[in-house]
Amino acid sequence: MKPVHIVQGTAVPLDRSDVDTDQIIPSDWLKRVERTGFEKGLFSEWRDDPTFVMNQEEFAGANILVAGPNFGTGSSREHAVWAIQQYGFDAVISPLFGPIFRNNCTKNGLVAVQVDPDVGNAIMAAVQADPTTELVIDVERRTLEVPSISVEVSFELSDAVQHRFLNGLDDIGLTLQQDEAIATFEQSRPSFKPTTA
Amino acid sequence: MTNDPKTLSEKVWDDHVVSSEDGQPDLLYVDLHLIHEVTSPQAFDGLRQNGRSVRRPDLTIATEDHNVPTENIDQPIADETSAKQVDTLRANTSEFGITNYPMGHVNQGIVHVIGPEQGLTQPGMTIVCGDSHTSTHGAFGALAFGIGTSEVEHVLATQTLLQPAQETMSIHIDGELPQGSTAKDVVLAILGECDTNGGIGAIAEFRGPVIEALSMEGRMTVCNMSIEFGAKAGMIAPDDTTFAYLEGRPNAPKGADWEAALDTWRTLRTDDGATFDREVVLDGANISPHVTWGTNPGQVIKLSDAVPSPDMFEDQTARQAAARALEYMGLTAGTPMRDVPVDTVFIGSCTNSRIEDLRAAAAVAEGRSVKDGMRTLVVPGSGLVKEQAEAEGLHKIFIDAGFDWREPGCSMCLAMNPDRLTEGERSASTSNRNFEGRQGRGGRTHLVSPAVAAATAIAGTFATPEDLS
Ligand code: SF4
Numbered sequence: 001m002k003p004v005h006i007v008q009g010t011a012v013p014l015d016r017s018d019v020d021t022d023q024i025i026p027s028d029w030l031k032r033v034e035r036t037g038f039e040k041g042l043f044s045e046w047r048d049d050p051t052f053v054m055n056q057e058e059f060a061g062a063n064i065l066v067a068g069p070n071f072g073t074g075s076s077r078e079h080a081v082w083a084i085q086q087y088g089f090d091a092v093i094s095p096l097f098g099p100i101f102r103n104n105c106t107k108n109g110l111v112a113v114q115v116d117p118d119v120g121n122a123i124m125a126a127v128q129a130d131p132t133t134e135l136v137i138d139v140e141r142r143t144l145e146v147p148s149i150s151v152e153v154s155f156e157l158s159d160a161v162q163h164r165f166l167n168g169l170d171d172i173g174l175t176l177q178q179d180e181a182i183a184t185f186e187q188s189r190p191s192f193k194p195t196t197a
Numbered sequence: 198m199t200n201d202p203k204t205l206s207e208k209v210w211d212d213h214v215v216s217s218e219d220g221q222p223d224l225l226y227v228d229l230h231l232i233h234e235v236t237s238p239q240a241f242d243g244l245r246q247n248g249r250s251v252r253r254p255d256l257t258i259a260t261e262d263h264n265v266p267t268e269n270i271d272q273p274i275a276d277e278t279s280a281k282q283v284d285t286l287r288a289n290t291s292e293f294g295i296t297n298y299p300m301g302h303v304n305q306g307i308v309h310v311i312g313p314e315q316g317l318t319q320p321g322m323t324i325v326c327g328d329s330h331t332s333t334h335g336a337f338g339a340l341a342f343g344i345g346t347s348e349v350e351h352v353l354a355t356q357t358l359l360q361p362a363q364e365t366m367s368i369h370i371d372g373e374l375p376q377g378s379t380a381k382d383v384v385l386a387i388l389g390e391c392d393t394n395g396g397i398g399a400i401a402e403f404r405g406p407v408i409e410a411l412s413m414e415g416r417m418t419v420c421n422m423s424i425e426f427g428a429k430a431g432m433i434a435p436d437d438t439t440f441a442y443l444e445g446r447p448n449a450p451k452g453a454d455w456e457a458a459l460d461t462w463r464t465l466r467t468d469d470g471a472t473f474d475r476e477v478v479l480d481g482a483n484i485s486p487h488v489t490w491g492t493n494p495g496q497v498i499k500l501s502d503a504v505p506s507p508d509m510f511e512d513q514t515a516r517q518a519a520a521r522a523l524e525y526m527g528l529t530a531g532t533p534m535r536d537v538p539v540d541t542v543f544i545g546s547c548t549n550s551r552i553e554d555l556r557a558a559a560a561v562a563e564g565r566s567v568k569d570g571m572r573t574l575v576v577p578g579s580g581l582v583k584e585q586a587e588a589e590g591l592h593k594i595f596i597d598a599g600f601d602w603r604e605p606g607c608s609m610c611l612a613m614n615p616d617r618l619t620e621g622e623r624s625a626s627t628s629n630r631n632f633e634g635r636q637g638r639g640g641r642t643h644l645v646s647p648a649v650a651a652a653t654a655i656a657g658t659f660a661t662p663e664d665l666s
Contacts, residue, residue: 001247031278033238033285036246171347172249175355178216178224182252182357185215185226192450192458193228194317196296197255 001109003168007091007137011064012054013127019067020074021101025083038083058131066127067094069117072101081108091137093144095120106161107170111137113144113155122149139165202468204365205434206400209340209465213323215357222359228322228339230352231308232259232295234286235613236327240350241289251293252356258317259290259297262307263613267576267603270301279614293353298580306579306605309333309547313417314581316446320435320462325352330547330629331430332423336416337443338435338465340400343424363429364474366399367467370407372481377663379557380415381549381627381646383407384422385487385497390477392495396428399475402467403433407481413442414553421548422629425494434466486661488534489631489644491522496631498534500649500659506530525633526641527621534659537643541572541624542654543636544647545603546610549627550578552585554647559591561651561662567599568657574616575600576608600654612637625653 029041046052053059065084071094072080081104084092091111105112115123126149127133136145139162145152157165164170169177203211215224230253237259244251251257264279274280283300290297298305304315309330312318320338325331327349334341344358352358368387401423403416411419416433423431440459443449450458486500496519498505507519507530523530528537544550544558555577567573575595577583583605586592592602609616610628618624618640627650631642645653652660 033242033282035239035242170247171359172247172351172354175224175351175357175359178357181216181224182226182355186356189226189228190457190461192454192461193322194319194448194450195255196229196258196317196448 001164001168001170001173004090004109004111004139004165006139007064007111009063009090009135010059010061010132011066011093011123011127011135012059012062013124014053014065014067015124015128017068018070018073021072021077021080021098022074024072024080025077029083030077030079035082036086038079039086039088041079042083042087062131063088063090064135064137065089065092066120066124067092068124069095069120071097073098076100076104078104078107081105081110085110093120093123106164109165109168109170111139111165113137115144115153115155119151119153122151202471204467204471204473205338205402205432205465206340206363206365206430207471209321209323209338209432212321213340222361224357225323225360227325227352227356227358228256229312229317229324230257230356231312231324231326231328231331232257232286232349233262233308233326233328234282235263236346237289237349238282238285239346240327240353241293243347243350244293244353249354251295251353254294256356257295257353258312259286259295260305260308260311261286261297261300262305263607263611265300265604265606266614267574267606267608267616270604276615303580303584306577306582307547307550307607309417309421310550310578310582313337313413313442314446314579316443316449319443319449319458320439321465325358329424330421332428333417333421333547335420335423335430335432336413337439338432338462340430340432342430364399366396366401366428366475367473367477368401368403369405369476369478370403370481370484371405371478372407373410374407374481374484377648377661378484378486379646379648380411380418382484382487383411383481384419385489385494385644386479386484387419387477388422388426388494389487389497390479391426393425393493394427395477396423396426399428401426401428401431402473403431404467405481407484408433409436412553413438414551417551418548418554422494425629435462486646486649488625488649488659489642490526490528490534491519492525492631492633493522494629494631494644496522497644500534500645500661502534504528504530504532504534504537527623535664536658538623538658539571539625539643539653540622541574541618542650543574543576543609543624543626543628544650545574545576545578545608546626546628547578547607548629549647550576550582550605552582554627555582555586555591556589558647558651559594561648561665562598562600562655563594565598565655565665567654571654571657573600573654574603574609576603576616577605579605598655609636611635612640618642625650625659
């Protein structure tokens, strides 16, 4: 997991509610042996439609997904988070997230920003009206700013998750911080224990 | 440090705590990490993505087992997904410097067969693998359990695992087994008692005279199926049987190390006065050959019994499950199991594919012939088991009797390779899971011991060796 301090950039407005993880990444994509390459599966059923928002040129290069309420419900598949990240999004904004999806985001460093419904609507409208609208998500201050419409709100992020985001630590990253304790333990390992080398 | 009496599992657990904080899972050190082609690819990919390395490739061992065919292994694997998983494992292990035993290598085999036979599985160790039947290794007094793919990645990167505390459970088998009963019947009887959830949240320790009298192969069969009653792991205290099995194996300690190891290993038993959170006691004398009739391993009866009726279950959920299972299995309540005709016999899997299992089956097959029309597969657990069996002439006995003698792998245990049941086909199988479709879509699986499997192949219906004339 890479450290995340500030996510700044433009957004894609996905103006639909109740987007479940089956829609984010259809089940055919779960057969892969890799943990990468899921970007092609992101919303793959919708992307065949040329009018789908992600196919619009003016939103190319956006790194934030602005979604409707109830985003990421349904199946617990972590692949949904992988697909969103690998496509190039660093953050998702929604008035409400599916809880498992939201938790999966914290394991992978995808910033899930939950906002009040009216703030969500205002941002959605602003981005639809002007695709160059700039958004700034500050993980350290726990704030979301959209200067062009004078929005500055704070969002919820637990201290533990914030610590992991700022330092780029997943479970493995956290355990690696205990490297010294692990190394000390290894020294006390009896010599009769086998190795595979 | 207190001197409170401890159970075996508590001793091994406490010996591996790297760090511990109240209310948090313990960080446990992992002594041996076994990997195979199915559950490891995304873990390796995760390492690459994060620029991480494998902390201890020298405590990690890989083999190809789930996907490998059991015939024509000199040819490339025909199935594309299978071939890709195997190739991916080869590339990953070579990139990260991990020893892999590939298809065709004499040390290759089912991951839970090769650890013990190489002497890598030893008392008091922590052993993990991305596979639920890792509990097998508990037969040596090791704490061994299955993990998920993200945990595989965690172990690769850190050689540790975060684990919440578990309860302790004693399963005591008193007395003596009747003639003709085996370790598989013991564990099937335990499943009949504990159902599929009696062990959830606990580490089980199998104890008592029946367990002590079992060989290492038998103990592995029992521990293998711990996960089927929901236990985190199953363990048996190491004793002279364990030490005799280990002595001289390639990775067993030698010389002064062997003596030091023995001193430590002898302390690995549950202290007098230690208490368990749960206790189960069974009388060995009641354990005759068993067979499953339903679609989970807890749906099991004595082979001498008849197919149960759903009405026999008090609990409504169990009654409904029984009715569904009978329908799927194509069985009628009241039919004696001995009258149920079988289409296929599978002798193999990490439950029953070791040399002793093959000897038991061969002893029944010797001088007899498989029933006309019966499909049979004998799949040794590893290249070394196959070699040993052939040195003893067991393959000849099987072939002469009409059994199909195959190359090592998981095979029809889970049907990821070409060995599978067809719709409605009924098998007597020495494996560990009789779930719907486990051995092929629509297939009907009955779990039995190797001796019963061999006798059934000859009789054509479920039979014990004593039933054959
Ligand atoms: S033999 Fe069956 S249970 Fe054992 S590891 Fe292979 S697939 Fe799993």
